[in-house]
Amino acid sequence: MPIDKAINVLIVDDYKTMLRIIRNLLKQIEFNNVEEASDGAEALAKLRSGNFGLVISDWNMVPMTGLQLLQEVRADARLKSTPFIMITAESKVENVVAAKQAGVSNYIVKPFNAETLRDKIEKVLVHG
Amino acid sequence: MADRSSAGLGERLAAIRAGHPGSDPEMVAEVVHAVLATMSGDLSAQETSLLAEVEALGHTIACAKAEIAALRFDDITDNHIPFATDELDAIVEHTATATNAILTCCETLDDVAGGLSGEPAAKLQDATTRIYEACGFQDITGQRITKVVATLKTIEEKVAFIVTTFGRGSPREEGVTPAETPEETLLNGPQHPTVAMDQSDIDRLLASFE
Numbered sequence: 001m002p003i004d005k006a007i008n009v010l011i012v013d014d015y016k017t018m019l020r021i022i023r024n025l026l027k028q029i030e031f032n033n034v035e036e037a038s039d040g041a042e043a044l045a046k047l048r049s050g051n052f053g054l055v056i057s058d059w060n061m062v063p064m065t066g067l068q069l070l071q072e073v074r075a076d077a078r079l080k081s082t083p084f085i086m087i088t089a090e091s092k093v094e095n096v097v098a099a100k101q102a103g104v105s106n107y108i109v110k111p112f113n114a115e116t117l118r119d120k121i122e123k124v125l126v127h128g
Numbered sequence: 129m130a131d132r133s134s135a136g137l138g139e140r141l142a143a144i145r146a147g148h149p150g151s152d153p154e155m156v157a158e159v160v161h162a163v164l165a166t167m168s169g170d171l172s173a174q175e176t177s178l179l180a181e182v183e184a185l186g187h188t189i190a191c192a193k194a195e196i197a198a199l200r201f202d203d204i205t206d207n208h209i210p211f212a213t214d215e216l217d218a219i220v221e222h223t224a225t226a227t228n229a230i231l232t233c234c235e236t237l238d239d240v241a242g243g244l245s246g247e248p249a250a251k252l253q254d255a256t257t258r259i260y261e262a263c264g265f266q267d268i269t270g271q272r273i274t275k276v277v278a279t280l281k282t283i284e285e286k287v288a289f290i291v292t293t294f295g296r297g298s299p300r301e302e303g304v305t306p307a308e309t310p311e312e313t314l315l316n317g318p319q320h321p322t323v324a325m326d327q328s329d330i331d332r333l334l335a336s337f338e
Contacts (some may be wrong), residue, residue: 013267015266015267015270017224017227017228017231017263017266017267018264018266018267020228020231021231021260021261021263021264024231024234024235024238024256024260025257025260025261027238028238028253028256028257028260059314059315060271060315060317065311065315067311067314068311089267089268089271089317089318089319090314090315090316090317091318091319091324091325091326091330092314092316092319092325093325093333094313094314095314095316096325096330096333096334097333098314100334100337106334107330107334108327109324109325109326109327109330110264110267110268110318111261111264111265111268112261112264112327113261114257114260114261116327
């Protein structure tokens with residue numbers, strides 16, 4: 001099943017460098033409609049006012065963390081089915097379990113490579 | 129008789145300490161030593177031994193205080209730790225600047241690759257992909273340095289507590305660390321590579337939920 005690469009992707013990270021890296025990697029795999037947010041609150045505002053087909057978010061941010069953003073997204077009737085990938089350095093079992101329980105679509109641990117990013121995006125966009 | 133005397137002496141010492149919290153243990157030791165000298169022959173062997181121990185204890189506390197004071201803990205809290213945190217902040221800033229410069233070059237190379245075709249374009253893009261991946265180091269090192277700075281802050285607080293308790297002045301209550309929320313307990317940052325789960329471990333864990 002072909003993937004719609006024209007979807008709007010929201011990337012969320014409080015490290016501007018990381019946003020730049022992810023944006024460039026997405027561009028290389030032909031996702032060109034990319035918007036950025038530097039924390040959970042800004043991301044939520046953009047999600048509620050826009051139309052995004054994928055969220056890729058860091059976890060460790062303030063004031064709203066990536067996990068809280070995920071919980072807000074899943075609790076929002078309009079946003080709840082939006083694919084949500086967590087990209088984070090948090091790699092403890094309890095983190096993965098908490099993210100899964102909150103409804104994460106997939107989970108990428110930093111440092112990651114382009115192949116992992118491509119693979120996880122394909123998985124969530126094909127299988128949901 | 130000896131036990132009753134020892135108990136009485138202990139109580140009196142405790143009462144003196146309570147009434148004079150700022151008293152110098154070395155001074156107490158000297159007084160005890162002087163009293164012992166005048167009472168030579170009037171005390172039992174057990175009482176003499178007990179008083180000698182009190183004297184030695186006072187001397188030990190005085191020495192410890194002098195040693196702590198000589199260590200100049202103020203230097204640690206006023207100079208060394210702020211210097212170390214400033215240096216770490218500078219490392220983060222410099223690596224961020226360098227990483228962004230690398231990314232700018234990489235984006236230029238990507239633009240060049242867009243104007244090429246075939247193997248040269250593929251090779252160039254593969255190289256820039258590897259550079260983008262590698263630049264992720266800045267995020268990881270930044271998070272690790274943040275953890276180190278937090279550890280330094282904790283050491284600074286502990287040192288300040290030691291100084292006020294043993295070094296000089298009256299002891300103060302150690303700062304109460306607020307309890308972490310469930311959300312905060314999940315913010316651990318990058319794990320050490322030798323113990324961290326890698327992507328395949330996480331994939332297996334996620335698959336176990338299916």
